[in-house]
Amino acid sequence: MKQTLLRLGSPLVTFAFVLLAWEAAVRLFGVPNYILPDVSQVVTALYRGYVDGEFWPHLFFTMKAMLLGYCAGSLLALILGGLLAEAPIFERFVFPLVIALQSMPKVALAPLVIVWFGFGIESKIVLVALICFFPIFINAIVGLRSVDPNLVDMMKAFGCSSLDIMLQVKLPHAAGPIFAGLQIGVVLGLIGAVVGEFIASTQGLGFLIQNGANALDLGIVFAGLVSLAVIGVTGTQLLRFLHARLVFWDRKSATSVAS
Amino acid sequence: MMAHAAREQMQDMASATTDRNVPAVLLERLHVTYATAAGPIPAVADLSLAIEAGSFVSVLGPSGCGKSTLIKVISGLLAPSAGRVELNGAPVTGPRPDVGIVFQQPTLLPWKTVLDNVLVPLRARKAPREEAIARAEEMIALVKLKGFERNYPFELSGGMQQRVALARALIHDPPVIVMDEPFAALDALTREQMSLELQRLWSHSRKTVLFVTHSISEAVFLSDRVIVLSPRPARIVKDIRISLPRPRTTATMADAAFAAACDELRRQLYAVTGAGER
Numbered sequence: 001m002k003q004t005l006l007r008l009g010s011p012l013v014t015f016a017f018v019l020l021a022w023e024a025a026v027r028l029f030g031v032p033n034y035i036l037p038d039v040s041q042v043v044t045a046l047y048r049g050y051v052d053g054e055f056w057p058h059l060f061f062t063m064k065a066m067l068l069g070y071c072a073g074s075l076l077a078l079i080l081g082g083l084l085a086e087a088p089i090f091e092r093f094v095f096p097l098v099i100a101l102q103s104m105p106k107v108a109l110a111p112l113v114i115v116w117f118g119f120g121i122e123s124k125i126v127l128v129a130l131i132c133f134f135p136i137f138i139n140a141i142v143g144l145r146s147v148d149p150n151l152v153d154m155m156k157a158f159g160c161s162s163l164d165i166m167l168q169v170k171l172p173h174a175a176g177p178i179f180a181g182l183q184i185g186v187v188l189g190l191i192g193a194v195v196g197e198f199i200a201s202t203q204g205l206g207f208l209i210q211n212g213a214n215a216l217d218l219g220i221v222f223a224g225l226v227s228l229a230v231i232g233v234t235g236t237q238l239l240r241f242l243h244a245r246l247v248f249w250d251r252k253s254a255t256s257v258a259s
Numbered sequence: 260m261m262a263h264a265a266r267e268q269m270q271d272m273a274s275a276t277t278d279r280n281v282p283a284v285l286l287e288r289l290h291v292t293y294a295t296a297a298g299p300i301p302a303v304a305d306l307s308l309a310i311e312a313g314s315f316v317s318v319l320g321p322s323g324c325g326k327s328t329l330i331k332v333i334s335g336l337l338a339p340s341a342g343r344v345e346l347n348g349a350p351v352t353g354p355r356p357d358v359g360i361v362f363q364q365p366t367l368l369p370w371k372t373v374l375d376n377v378l379v380p381l382r383a384r385k386a387p388r389e390e391a392i393a394r395a396e397e398m399i400a401l402v403k404l405k406g407f408e409r410n411y412p413f414e415l416s417g418g419m420q421q422r423v424a425l426a427r428a429l430i431h432d433p434p435v436i437v438m439d440e441p442f443a444a445l446d447a448l449t450r451e452q453m454s455l456e457l458q459r460l461w462s463h464s465r466k467t468v469l470f471v472t473h474s475i476s477e478a479v480f481l482s483d484r485v486i487v488l489s490p491r492p493a494r495i496v497k498d499i500r501i502s503l504p505r506p507r508t509t510a511t512m513a514d515a516a517f518a519a520a521c522d523e524l525r526r527q528l529y530a531v532t533g534a535g536e537r
Contacts, residue, residue, distance in 0.1 A: 154366040157334045157354045158380040158427075168379075172370040249369040249413055 034216040045219035046226060059227055061203040065121050065193045066231065069128025074185055077133045078178070081140025086166075098137070106131045107195045114200045124196035124204065131192035132185035139181030143174025176250050179243035186235035190228060205231075281348040282309040283435050283467035284333060289342035291328050302328040303339075304492035310469060310484075312347075312434070315461055317470045317478035319524060320488030321532045326471040327363075329493065330439040333469065334360050346435055356384065359428030359466075361438040365420035367412040373399060373423050374408040380431040398426035401460065418449040425460070437469045442477065451509070454480055462506060475528070479520045480507055487527045497527045 019039050025031065026038040033041060049055030084091050084098075110127055117123035147170050155165045197206025205224045212220030291303040302325040310316050320326050331337035332344055335354040344351040346358065359380075367376045374395055381391040399408055402422040412420055421441055428436055442450045454477055461468055461481075472478050478485045479501055487497035501520055503511055511517055 148366075150362060150364055150366050151368065153331075153336055154360070154362060155379070155383075157336055157358075157360045158431075159354050159356060159383040160379070161383070164383060168371075169368065172368070247370075249411055 034218060037218040037222060041219040042222040042226070045217075045223040049220070049223055055208065055223070055227065058203055058205050058208045058224075059231075061121065061201075062124075062193050062197065062205040062228075063231060065124035065196070065204065066128055066189055066235075068121075069125040069192065070132050070185060070189045072125065073129030073132040073189065074136045074182060076129070077136035077181070077185075078140050081137045082144065085141045085144035102134050102138070106134075107191065110192075110195050110199050114196065119200045119202070121203075124193050124201070127192035127196040128189040129192075132189035135184040135188065136178065136181035139177040140174060143177035144170050146177070147173045175247045176243075179239060179247060183236055183239045183243070186239060187232055190232050190235075194228065281312070282345075283312040283314075283347055284308070284310040284469060285343065285345040285348075286329075286333075287343040287345075289332065289344065290340045291325070291332060291337065292340045301492035303332075304494060306342075306493060306495060308486065308495065310467060312467050313465045314483045315468045315470065315481055316484045316486065317472055317482040318486050318488060319472060319475065319478045319528065320493060321490050321528065322473060324488050324490050325493035326473075326488065327439055330360070330437050330469075330471055333435075333437050334358050356380075356431060357433045357435060359431065359433040359436045361421070361424050361428045361436065361441040363440045363443050365412065365417070365424045367420055367423055367427075369412055372409050372411055373404060373415070376412065376423055377426045377430055379427060384431065394430060395426070398430045399423075401429070402426045402456070416449075417445050418453060421445065421453065422456070425457070429460070429464070433466070435467045435469070437471075439471050440473065441470075443473070450474075450477070455509075457481060458505075458507060475521050475524050476512065476517075479503075479517060479524065480512065485520075485524060487524060487531065489531045496531050497524075499523065 022036075023039045026033075026036055037045075046055075080094075084094060106127075109130065113126050113130070114123045117126050151169050151173075152165055155169055160168070193204065194206035194209075197204035198210055201207045205227050209221050209224035212218065212224060286306055286308045289303055289306045290301070293300045293302055306329075318326055318329065328337065332339050333346070333351065335351050335358070338352075346355060368379070371379075374392070377395045377398055378391055381394065396405075396408065399405060402425050404419060404422055404426070407415065407419070412423065415423070421444075424441070428438075442453045445453060458481060468481075470478070470481060482501050485497075485499050485501060486495055487499075488494065489496045499520070503514065503516055503520070
């Protein structure tokens, strides 16, 4: 009980301290609010945005792009990762291409994606999918490949089929690394959504932030940043929770493999 | 109660399944050569061995001599380069239901409970669920893990994990059990206790056991027959009978005959490895 309080309370203390220092600095040094707004200004912007309702469409836009893109990207990553890990021929033909794509910064593809998929939500979905794909893909391969060969031998010796081995040994073993990839994917996917909105959009938190910055209304900018952080933290924590629940036998694999 | 029932059942099965005239395990002029980047490496060369049904035979040899290769060939995981491998008179062409295997590591699936781990061989055969579970519970009781059915491997000690592996190897009631240094990863005391346990299980079921080890005293304690292999490529250099009375106990280990058998085997092993004076 005391431990839990300490665990939950400690970060809150840090937060409070940062906010206090921020507010104090703005007041003490008389920082103009087009450089750094004070805390109350950000709170006001958040309040207005979410109570008067102006922010909701933007939040939903970003979350929708994020959810759809993330689901598509991770599903594709799992399927292709599974194929690549299991079929050596596939690896020989496809892996070089994958490596080439992976070493390219995916945000550099954003303008191209906008040209191909338009200014609407489609281009953001594609960007999210594209960016969150790789860590999940690579981790799926690493996970499936790092199975203990003794376990596979054991299954074979006891007469299990390849399908049994896949479902009962390889997949559960890969679950740890896959979850680590999924966690990284959340944060990366969010980058994709925001970059897409920066470049060309009339909606979304990225658009909101950019608009606020153009108008030198930093209260809105910070309100947008806070909203993004909340999405990111919620997504990551949700996955961390699922990870601990589903991959209960291995707490160590909670740390990432490909980061 | 449960253990008793299981015991009786196993005795019945043992007497029903084995034909005493056909060797349970037959290796004839067996060659196994591994292809490596640096060229072929012979692991087993011209090895012939017949193990009679119901006997406990240990294979003793220096590390890296090809003992595990032998296990893989007999369990159908590895095809020999040349020679014949037969179990109960039928050639081995792949993994078979009439062999149970215990590996050096427990090789339990970490995401499955003790019960589900023990069930693996029966699930692979699509055995009826109710029967399979009843049988698994019997086996778990037999290896003295009653009450741990719902636990996960990471909640068990090394010795307990290896007992689970033993229950798994026995569940489909194979007439032949091969064991690849099953107690090598355990501490000395647990190891000795597991030897006693194994003797108890074996004396009730009288299955044919091929037991690979590099512990001389373990081999002598458990076996009817101990086979000493040469360094790679493995050949048989010595085949001795151990006729110590059964059941053997910890007192047996203090027996002069026990010491003499150990001494002879040790001499053989030192001779084949070319190690210096003792």
